[in-house]
Amino acid sequence: MMKLLLAALAAVPLGLGVPAPAPRAPVVGCEALSRVELPGVRIASAAPETVRDNEFCAVHGSFTPGTTFTIKMPTSGWTGQYVQQGCSGLCGSVPELDVPPLGYSCTAALAGKLALAATDSGHRGTDTQPATWGADPRRRVEFGLTSEHKLAGVATAVLRAYYGRGPAHRYFDGCSTGGRQGLTLAQRYPADFDGILAGAPVTNLALLSGVFNPWLVRHNTAADGGQILSAEKLPALHAAVASACGEVINDPRQCGFRPASLRCPSGADRPTCLTGAQVAAVQAFYRGPVDRAGRSLFNGGVPYGSELTWTWFIGPAGTRPAATDAAVIALNYLRYLAYPVNPPPTYSLDDVRFDRATVDRLSVVGDALYRADDPDLAAFRARGGKLILYHGWADGVIPPWSTIDYYRAVERRAGGFTRAQSFSRLYLIPAGYHCLFGPDLHRVTEIGVPELLTPLMDWVESGVAPGELEVPTVTATKPPELVRYLTVQPFDALAPVPPAGRH
Missing domain, CATH: 3.40.50.1820 (Alpha/Beta hydrolase fold, catalytic domain)
Structure with a gap:
């Protein structure tokens, strides 16, 4: 029954x-x-x-x-x-x-x-x-x-x-x-x-795991296979971005930070500055995947203000780029999920080509399934x-x-x-x-989590449509009763992009 x-x-x-x-x-x-x-x-x-x-x-x-x-x-x-x-x-x-x-x-x-x-x-x-x-x-x-x-x-x-x-x-x-x-x-x-x-x-998923993540890993890989930029420099980089654009960036498109402004003096390499090779790598991270002619292959690069999250693809000194989380999941996707027929076991991120042909090959399975x-x-x-x-x-x-x-x-x-x-x-x-x-813990001001299930x-x-969100911020130097809130309005993606400022 x-x-x-x-x-x-x-x-x-x-x-x-x-x-x-x-x-x-x-x-x-x-x-x-x-x-x-x-x-x-x-x-x-x-x-x-x-x-x-x-x-x-x-x-x-x-x-x-x-x-x-x-x-x-x-x-x-x-x-x-x-x-x-x-x-x-x-x-x-x-x-x-x-x-x-x-x-x-x-x-x-x-x-x-x-x-x-x-x-x-x-x-x-x-x-x-x-x-x-x-x-x-x-x-x-x-x-x-x-x-x-x-x-x-x-x-x-x-x-x-x-x-x-x-x-x-x-x-x-x-x-x-x-x-x-x-x-x-x-x-x-x-x-x-x-x-x-x-x-x-x-x-x-095809372009995120098959193009974007490989781009980040490859542009942080030196000729000897080591990292160009290590995680120890990320706090200084983030501090420079915050100084230029604010600790809480309301819209990274308005940030005019220039990585070259953090360049080390000639011959120097300190935790608080970037070498020439590191400046070039950081510029590539912000720019995102492009082909030889400079045409975008993805929806941009990492945003200004995200530097402390780059541990996704950058490790501490001594880390091999291929051992980072971004590299591991990208290679896993490319070897087993990306193509109708899997590539040979020797396939690595070095085999990825940043061109339209790669995008087209990835799209065969990616568009159908992911x-x-x-x-x-x-x-x-x-x-x-x-x-x-x-x-x-x-x-x-x-x-x-x-x-x-x-x-x-x-x-x-x-x-x-x-x-x-x-x-x-x-x-x-x-x-x-x-x-x-x-x-x-590296940031002075932390962003809380808005509650979205109830709205x-x-x-x-x-039938009560959600309006503006009140997002709590937590400041380490202030007691809980002084916590302030950020007001976040529904975003209009068709609105004109605001002009970027200058560092």
Whole structure:
């Protein structure tokens, strides 16, 4: 009987705009879910679990072609809200389901009243382990396109089995790769979610991992294979940028810092200055990938103000450039995920060519599986979907330019900024690092994390559109009561680019 009931419920479409019912308790015991049968799904366990003093029924399982998932459902007081969490990097493990990343002060999240779920995106492993799973085309498709869409359906069926009804409102929350997953859902599966938070999204993984990261690594590699610039010089470089443009840079496009202004005296090499070779490397980092004719191959380089995040591709003195995080994940992508036929095991970042032919070769697989920059969100919009994009202005891992370029295209497709605001927002956080993580002890002023899950829920469920954000700052020399806030307005990517100042 349970099997037939679930099959019937699973056939119901995921529809949006369902009125929120009153909180409801489960209609079956948690352990009983281990006996539920769903096509293509194996439930390995179902048992009570405590998270931050909140009681959940935790369901662990997998679905074809081997995607592992976890679903956590409140044992009391469920609000009818379901939040699916994205992964990061090349994924390979189920994210911890505690409080969603951008829901740190969300009341329902802290109280344990949200149903939560996540997957490993179809494979097991870390970013530093060889992505040999990419030899299976099904797992590439799962990682690039289908894992989150499938989980939305599986979670709906499990929620219906446990509570007797499915979610009233569905949300997706992800950053970095999770941001890409969120955009993929809005673009390719517009009926799955009512609201999507997409932070620092990888809109074009092929060019990020196949061109941008190799560019950074190669331009920090000396003739002897060592680093040109080491991490010990980053604080001085950042201090020089802050002196020129401000500790909190509201828009790096207005910064006129010149790396040559930090050049060491002839023959000198000190922690507080840059050699000629280091000046050239830093200029290349800010400029981003170009071909021999100076034509851009990516959406720019790292932004001014991001220097303390360059440890992504720069290590302490003695580090080999090929051992940095950026180099490892780029080579992993290029060897196992980038091409229809994998290159030989001897392939290295030295083999990357910065030209249009490389971009075209990377686009064959990248455009089909990993690209998430289609600006046509008409179907998502028509179903009442709401999208909040956010990005840190000081993100040196995934620079904000690609997100700005994407939202500019969204605005144009929607008919301008005002029409795009009816279903979407972009927030750019001054001095915000990748996925707004921090703080960083090298900076005097730290940027806090704005709470975005509640504004998204209010927009979807009550029609209250988010306006300006109040982003907290933390200053080491001041007590908490003197913390000030930065006001961040929704960003208009079609607005004229402000002129840069001069150092």
